[in-house]
Amino acid sequence: MLRFVIRRREKELSYAVSSAVAILVSIILSLLILLFFRINPIMAFVKGFLGPLITLHGWASIFYNGLILLLCGVGLVIAFRAGVWNIGAEGQLLMGAIAATWVAIYLIPDAPPLVLIPAMFALGFVFGGLWGLIAGILKSELNVNEVLSTMMLNYVAYQLVYYLVMGPWANPLTNYPVSKPFPENAWLLRFSGPLPISLPTLIIGILMVIFTHFLLFNTKLGYEIRAVGSNPDAARAYGISQRKVIVISMFLSGGMAGLAGVHAVAGGLLMPQLRRPEQISRGFGFIAILVAWLAGINPIPVIFTSILMGLIFLAGYVIQVLFARGLGVTNVFTGVMLLVLSIADTFRRYRISIEFYGLRRMRAG
Amino acid sequence: MSEELAVRMIGITKRFPGVIANDNVDFELRTGEIHVLLGENGAGKTTLMNILVGLYTKDSGEIYVWGRKVEILSPQDALRLGIYMVPQTPKLVRSMTVLENIVIGLKKAGIILPTRRAKKWIEDIAKSYYVLVDIDAPVYRLSASEQKRVEILKALVRHAKILIFDEITATLSPSEKADMLKFMRKFVRSGGSIVFVTHKIGEVFEIGDRVTIMRKGKVVGTFDVSEVTADRLTELMFGRRIVVDVPRERAMPRDVALKVKDLWVENDGFQSVRGISFSLRFGEILGVAGIAGNGQRELIEAIVGIRKPSRGRIYVNTNGKLIDITDKPTGWRIKNGLSYIPEDRIRYGIVPGMSVAENLLLGFQGCGEIVNSFVIRWDYVRSWADSIIRRYGIVAPSVDAPVRHLSGGNIQKLIVARELERKPRIIVAFNPTLGLDVRSMKYVWEILIRMKQKGVAILLVSEDLDEIFRLSDRILVMSEGEVKGIFDREEADINVVGRLMSRAK
Numbered sequence: 001m002l003r004f005v006i007r008r009r010e011k012e013l014s015y016a017v018s019s020a021v022a023i024l025v026s027i028i029l030s031l032l033i034l035l036f037f038r039i040n041p042i043m044a045f046v047k048g049f050l051g052p053l054i055t056l057h058g059w060a061s062i063f064y065n066g067l068i069l070l071l072c073g074v075g076l077v078i079a080f081r082a083g084v085w086n087i088g089a090e091g092q093l094l095m096g097a098i099a100a101t102w103v104a105i106y107l108i109p110d111a112p113p114l115v116l117i118p119a120m121f122a123l124g125f126v127f128g129g130l131w132g133l134i135a136g137i138l139k140s141e142l143n144v145n146e147v148l149s150t151m152m153l154n155y156v157a158y159q160l161v162y163y164l165v166m167g168p169w170a171n172p173l174t175n176y177p178v179s180k181p182f183p184e185n186a187w188l189l190r191f192s193g194p195l196p197i198s199l200p201t202l203i204i205g206i207l208m209v210i211f212t213h214f215l216l217f218n219t220k221l222g223y224e225i226r227a228v229g230s231n232p233d234a235a236r237a238y239g240i241s242q243r244k245v246i247v248i249s250m251f252l253s254g255g256m257a258g259l260a261g262v263h264a265v266a267g268g269l270l271m272p273q274l275r276r277p278e279q280i281s282r283g284f285g286f287i288a289i290l291v292a293w294l295a296g297i298n299p300i301p302v303i304f305t306s307i308l309m310g311l312i313f314l315a316g317y318v319i320q321v322l323f324a325r326g327l328g329v330t331n332v333f334t335g336v337m338l339l340v341l342s343i344a345d346t347f348r349r350y351r352i353s354i355e356f357y358g359l360r361r362m363r364a365g
Numbered sequence: 366m367s368e369e370l371a372v373r374m375i376g377i378t379k380r381f382p383g384v385i386a387n388d389n390v391d392f393e394l395r396t397g398e399i400h401v402l403l404g405e406n407g408a409g410k411t412t413l414m415n416i417l418v419g420l421y422t423k424d425s426g427e428i429y430v431w432g433r434k435v436e437i438l439s440p441q442d443a444l445r446l447g448i449y450m451v452p453q454t455p456k457l458v459r460s461m462t463v464l465e466n467i468v469i470g471l472k473k474a475g476i477i478l479p480t481r482r483a484k485k486w487i488e489d490i491a492k493s494y495y496v497l498v499d500i501d502a503p504v505y506r507l508s509a510s511e512q513k514r515v516e517i518l519k520a521l522v523r524h525a526k527i528l529i530f531d532e533i534t535a536t537l538s539p540s541e542k543a544d545m546l547k548f549m550r551k552f553v554r555s556g557g558s559i560v561f562v563t564h565k566i567g568e569v570f571e572i573g574d575r576v577t578i579m580r581k582g583k584v585v586g587t588f589d590v591s592e593v594t595a596d597r598l599t600e601l602m603f604g605r606r607i608v609v610d611v612p613r614e615r616a617m618p619r620d621v622a623l624k625v626k627d628l629w630v631e632n633d634g635f636q637s638v639r640g641i642s643f644s645l646r647f648g649e650i651l652g653v654a655g656i657a658g659n660g661q662r663e664l665i666e667a668i669v670g671i672r673k674p675s676r677g678r679i680y681v682n683t684n685g686k687l688i689d690i691t692d693k694p695t696g697w698r699i700k701n702g703l704s705y706i707p708e709d710r711i712r713y714g715i716v717p718g719m720s721v722a723e724n725l726l727l728g729f730q731g732c733g734e735i736v737n738s739f740v741i742r743w744d745y746v747r748s749w750a751d752s753i754i755r756r757y758g759i760v761a762p763s764v765d766a767p768v769r770h771l772s773g774g775n776i777q778k779l780i781v782a783r784e785l786e787r788k789p790r791i792i793v794a795f796n797p798t799l800g801l802d803v804r805s806m807k808y809v810w811e812i813l814i815r816m817k818q819k820g821v822a823i824l825l826v827s828e829d830l831d832e833i834f835r836l837s838d839r840i841l842v843m844s845e846g847e848v849k850g851i852f853d854r855e856e857a858d859i860n861v862v863g864r865l866m867s868r869a870k
Contacts, residue, residue: 005438007422010381218743220736227727230718236671237705237713238728239696 005353013348015296022344023294023308026337030316033332039323047322048315057269058314060196064268065284066310067198068093068260070205072288073295073302074212075256079132080297081216082249083229088135088150090285091157092254094277095131096124096261098161101169101179101274104186104266113185117200120186120262128258129251131157136250140243146250154285161277169274179274188267198267201259208256212299215252225249257285287313287334293341312337369396370432371527371558372417372448377426379412386412388582390426394527399549399559401573401590403566403602405802409582410562414529417560418443418450430527449525453532455512459505466504467519490521495548509658510541517548528552529560532800534568539656546572564800566598578602603803619647620682622791622822623668628677630663630846637663639846640677645822647682647790650813652837652854653826656866660846661826662708665795668824669705670695681791699728704789706780708796714780715768722750722764725783757782774805781812791822798832810836830866834859842866 027049031041052058072089079086100120107123108116135153138144164170165177173180184190188198216222227235228245236242264280266272274280291309295301316330346352372394379387387409394400404410415421417428419437428435430446437443440450457466467487488500498507498514507515513533520528530549534542549559549572561572569576569590577587578601585601623645630638637660645651655661666672668679670693680687683701690698699705707713715724726746729735735749750764759778761771768776777797784792794813798806813836817823827833833840840857842849842865849865 219740220730220738223723223726223730223736223741226719227716227723231712231716233713234707234716234727236695237669237707239670239694239699240730241694241696 006350007353009349009351015294015298015301015348018344018348019294019296019301019305019341022337022341023312025344026333026340027312029340030329030333030336033336034319034324034329037324037327039319044319044323048319049311051318052311052314056195060269061314062307062310063197063202064263064310065313066307067201067205067267068264068281068284069288069291069309069313070302070306071201071208071260071263072257072285073291073306074205074208074299075253075260076288076292077295077297077299077302078212078216078225078249078256079253080292081229082225082245083232084136084139084246084249084253085147086132086135086150086250086253087147087286087289088132088153088254089257089260089288090281090283091150091154092128092131092257093261093264093281093285094154094157094161095127095254096258097265097274097280098157098164098261099123099127099258100186100262100265101164101182104182104272105169105180109183111185113190116183116185117188120266121200121204121259124258124262125255126258128261129255132250132252132254132257133247135254136247139250140246158277161274161280165274165276171273177276182266182272186266187272188263189269196269198263201263201267204259206303208259209299209303216299221245221248257288260284260288282330283334290334290337290341293345370394371396371430372560373429373432374413374417375427375429377413377416377428378424379409379416379421380424385582387416387423390579390582390584392577392584393587394558394560395575396558397553397556398574399553399561399572401569401576402560402562402579403564403569403576403598404579405564405602408564408579408602410579411531412582413579414450414531414560414562418448418529444523444525447524447526448529449520449523449527450529450531451513451516451520451533455509455516457504457512457515460503462503463498463500463507463515463518466515467500467522471522487518487522491518494521494551495544496521497544510537510545513537513545526556527558527560529562531562532564533561534563534565537657542571564602564802566595566602569593569598570595619820620685621645621687622647622682623824624680624687625664625668626678626680628664628667628679629675630660630667630672631675632663632672636675637846638667638674641843641846641848642677643841643848643851645791645824647822648817648820649838650817650823650825650836652833652840653824653843654830654833654840654862654866655826655828655843657828659844659866661795661843663846664843665705665793665824665826668793669703670698699787702788702790704784704787704792706784706792706794706797708799710773710776710780715776717767717769719768720765721754721759721761721768721771721779722747724768724779725750725753725764725786727783728787729783753782753786754779774801777801777805778808781809785812785816789816789821791824792816793824793826795826796828797825798827798829830859830863833862 031045034041034044052062072093076086076089103120103123104116108119111119131153135146135149138149139146165179169179171178171180188200189196191199216226224240225245227240228242232242265274287309291302291306294305312333313330316333320327320329370393374390374392377387377390378385390413392413402410412421416423417437419439419442422438428437435446437446464484464487468483484500491497496514496518498511498518504512504515534545537545553559573590575587575589576593578585578598580602621644626642628638628641629636641664653661663672667674674691678689679691681690681701681703711717716727726735735746747764754761754764757778759782760775768779771779797809801809813823813825825833825836834854837854839851839853840862841851842862844866
């Protein structure tokens with residue numbers, strides 16, 4: 001008989017260690033799963049993970065994905081720090097995409113890029129933020145569980161995009177469910193020169209990381225956010241308004257996902273236009289939860305974890321296209337990673353030893 | 366009473382970073398006895414028991430149960446040997462019924478739902494041991510003491526023969542305590558053994574057959590209770606005779622600082638505070654005596670502003686005028702001179718994940734002196750925090766160390782320091798010395814007295830009658846959410862107060 005003995009570590013491992021191990025293990029595991037489908041894992045690794053790293057186009061895709069994840073992820077860091085479990089980044093992202101489309105096609109289509117692009121991001125932030133705010137206010141005023149409300153708001157946003165591209169905003173020139181293309185002034189890649197990475201998003205992304213770091217660790221509001229998230233009872237006993245923290249953190253969190261939505265429609269290699277929701281996001285709002293978590297709910301490491309997840313997501317996509325049409329390889333990757341990461345978090349805090357008959361002892365972790 | 370040994374622990378040593386929690390400890394539990402394990406906080410009693418139930422592993426030493434050498438690596442191991450610890454705070458699933466809580470993980474109770482036979486069986490056990498509790502009631506409806514009974518029932522159903530009680534009487538009323546005692550006697554008569562962990566010397570004589578005293582991780586003696594005196598126990602427990610004598614002088618009554626008028630406060634649909642009125646003056650300590658759970662928590666939470674009263678008003682003296690603060694937020698109250706020393710330090714007093722400096726900042730975020738309206742200047746805060754931990758003698762590695770690494774006494778010192786740094790005009794202290802060792806206790810008492818002499822108004826709510834009588838100028842007795850009497854300290858008789866406290870029960 002063998003059994004597991006679980007004991008709390010006297011000193012927790014750092015997130016850097018647990019995340020690095022988790023990423024490595026989950027990549028290996030995912031590749032091994034491919035064996036079941038007669039796919040050579042080494043070939044898959046080479047083509048999927050190394051392939052994108054040696055082409056310009058590959059880097060462009062990594063950064064396109066990565067920047068969406070960066071903005072969603074850093075927003076989630078704020079919500080998670082406040083103890084608010086926002087799983088609605090997907091919907092907030094879509095609202096940002098709607099805002100960008102509205103600004104670019106209907107509101108000020110003729111404006112110069114220096115007006116148009118900031119306006120798209122600004123309104124994207126506001127739309128995403130308001131979408132988050134709905135869940136925030138429901139929680140603060142009526143104590144509605146934010147996991148449910150943000151989840152359901154995802155579906156609402158999803159259907160809203162569908163409605164727009166099929167109905168009022170549908171492009172009359174085609175039967176595909178897409179909007180008209182954005183005017184050229186709204187194309188984010190036009191400033192990027194030879195490297196097709198959206199410069200405006202990159203700048204905004206880095207600024208948001210710095211902003212979030214400063215907010216959380218150097219401001220009164222950030223202090224209140226962390227206190228509420230870490231011990232709401234004590235925070236309340238010493239006069240910190242929980243309602244304020246919930247509402248503001250949900251607005252900021254949603255707003256940053258909204259910025260990601262602007263980038264998702266206007267910052268890729270594809271023609272900028274509003275498309276079907278699953279073409280805009282493909283679950284980035286959920287993968288961003290992994291990004292924030294891998295970063296140990298800290299803003300600065302999000303820069304690395306988001307780009308890395310951008311690569312992993314792309315690798316899954318490439319493997320899917322090259323080796324396994326019809327197989328959801330990206331879903332395998334993210335699913336395995338979610339599992340491994342939750343296990344890694346347990347290992348980070350607990351020491352687990354395996355014992356045989358209580359005689360010999362094997363230490364793991 | 367059989368002399369057979371239920372448990373024998375030999376040379377147990379357990380080190381934690383920086384401390385030896387158990388240093389070569391020997392401990393014996395006989396079959397059929399109630400053995401009191403006595404010691405200050407941090408003496409190592411709980412560590413020793415945690416080793417016995419497999420929550421910690423020993424670094425060295427041997428354990429024999431029923432004469433057989435054993436390795437206990439988990440609570441499951443311990444249970445297999447018949448050892449069960451009744452936790453300080455019950456660990457139950459609140460939304461499930463008592464029955465469901467008891468049968469969790471129990472094969473005998475039926476595969477899917479507890480069968481009628483299982484239910485009957487459990488009820489019989491409960492009856493035969495005088496552990497009375499409504500077995501079909503959902504746990505969230507039970508009082509704290511009823512929940513403890515459920516924990517005991519869980520142990521009995523699992524055939525536990527060795528029960529460990531860790532500071533279990535902390536929140537029991539005298540009648541509940543009597544019930545508990547009745548159960549313990551019955552349990553040991555039918556062949557069980559009990560280790561009763563406590564830091565209250567009085568309980569040794571109320572409860573125990575034998576007593577083992579621990580100090581600083583070592584056992585300093587084991588006696589039959591009939592052979593030992595309270596003085597001797599005190600001496601062994603603290604190493605030398607500590608006379609806790611706090612200077613006191615009569616209060617100089619000044620203006621009213623805090624006035625509560627016909628206050629009603631609800632908790633979970635139950636009127637916990639029922640029409641309380643009193644006033645507290647500057648320069649006095651008003652002690653509120655009462656058994657836990659008679660509305661003290663709700664009263665305090667209403668005064669501090671965490672709980673909205675359903676009726677009545679609260680007034681605070683601000684610049685010489687009594688102002689109605691009933692609807693003011695907590696932050697406003699703190700800014701206007703109200704300090705709060707909460708009962709449950711870890712839950713309400715600190716943010717465990719944050720550093721010492723960040724915890725000292727708690728409550729100052731609205732004040733503008735330490736933190737301006739937006740940005741926190743950490744250099745300034747850290748040197749400010751550093752001066753506080755030096756002035757108040759808080760033992761901490763640095764101001765950046767996580768506060769959860771501090772000992773209980775130092776956490777309480779930190780909270781007291783922070784609350785005094787606010788330059789309060791009114792202090793609300795709730796069981797401020799609960800669970801502290803004598804030195805920290807004395808520290809807190811002296812500070813409260815000093816603040817009183819400076820003219821601060823202090824509302825001291827405590828379950829410790831000794832503390833109430835030592836510190837208070839006036840004593841308010843609270844029971845079932847009502848004021849049962851207010852006395853000047855000089856006129857108050859401890860027996861009268863004690864009777865008033867428990868009259869309703």
